[in-house]
Amino acid sequence: MKKNLFELPIPTRDGRFTARYSQKGLAELDFPTSHRRRRGNESQISSPDESVRDSSRRLPWIPNRILNWHRATKAALKNILAGRAAGNLPPLDLTGGTAFQQAVWRALRKISFGTTKSYGDIARAIGRARAVRAVGGACGANPIPVLVPCHRVLAANRKLGGFSAGLDWKQTLLAREGVKF
DNA sequence: AGGCTCATGACTC
DNA sequence: GAGTCATGAGCCT
Numbered sequence: 001m002k003k004n005l006f007e008l009p010i011p012t013r014d015g016r017f018t019a020r021y022s023q024k025g026l027a028e029l030d031f032p033t034s035h036r037r038r039r040g041n042e043s044q045i046s047s048p049d050e051s052v053r054d055s056s057r058r059l060p061w062i063p064n065r066i067l068n069w070h071r072a073t074k075a076a077l078k079n080i081l082a083g084r085a086a087g088n089l090p091p092l093d094l095t096g097g098t099a100f101q102q103a104v105w106r107a108l109r110k111i112s113f114g115t116t117k118s119y120g121d122i123a124r125a126i127g128r129a130r131a132v133r134a135v136g137g138a139c140g141a142n143p144i145p146v147l148v149p150c151h152r153v154l155a156a157n158r159k160l161g162g163f164s165a166g167l168d169w170k171q172t173l174l175a176r177e178g179v180k181f
Numbered sequence: 182a183g184g185c186t187c188a189t190g191a192c193t194c
Numbered sequence: 195g196a197g198t199c200a201t202g203a204g205c206c207t
Binding site (some may be wrong): 118123129132134135136138140150155161162167170 | 200
Binding site for chain 2 (some may be wrong): 098100101123128130131132133134135137138141
């Protein structure tokens with residue numbers, strides 16, 4: 001099953017994020033200058049021209065549905081970066097992971113703004129109390145950071161834990177949500 | 182507080 | 195199968 005993703009940028013004062021959409025919804029979100037590891041199947045990426053005024057030259061056609069999703073993504077991301085709850089999200093396409101990873105990502109989505117859970121909490125929440133370390137692995141494989149709030153998972157000793165895009169990002173996001181630790 | 186060891190489960194090669 | 199972890203608990207000093 002091939003992935004054909006539409007790639008659109010999100011400029012913010014923290015840098016330029018990149019969102020990618022499948023036919024089902026937002027599938028990937030990259031931090032500025034992030035070097036996400038590529039695994040498995042290579043995605044076929046459509047890279048439309050960034051300039052809005054240049055729409056006549058913009059090849060591949062972007063469905064209206066995806067542009068609407070992208071509006072929602074931009075608003076949600078900017079809310080979080082500004083220290084507010086994300087608000088409405090676009091549909092998320094999280095079908096790319098294993099059953100275990102999807103269970104973890106579903107649990108992550110239940111962590112509300114400004115609160116945190118431990119890796120062990122997540123493991124218990126999905127009924128795999130001893131898979132704490134694997135939960136860390138699934139967090140690292142989260143394709144939609146920030147909106148699927150893997151940054152709200154701390155180690156049990158209330159320490160920071162890890163973060164694929166760099167611990168500075170994790171710290172920044174938590175600080176803007178008012179989390180102290 | 183910090184450091185060390187070890188059981189652990191999913192994933193990758 | 196062995197090696198790699200974004201863990202956690204237990205046990206030191």
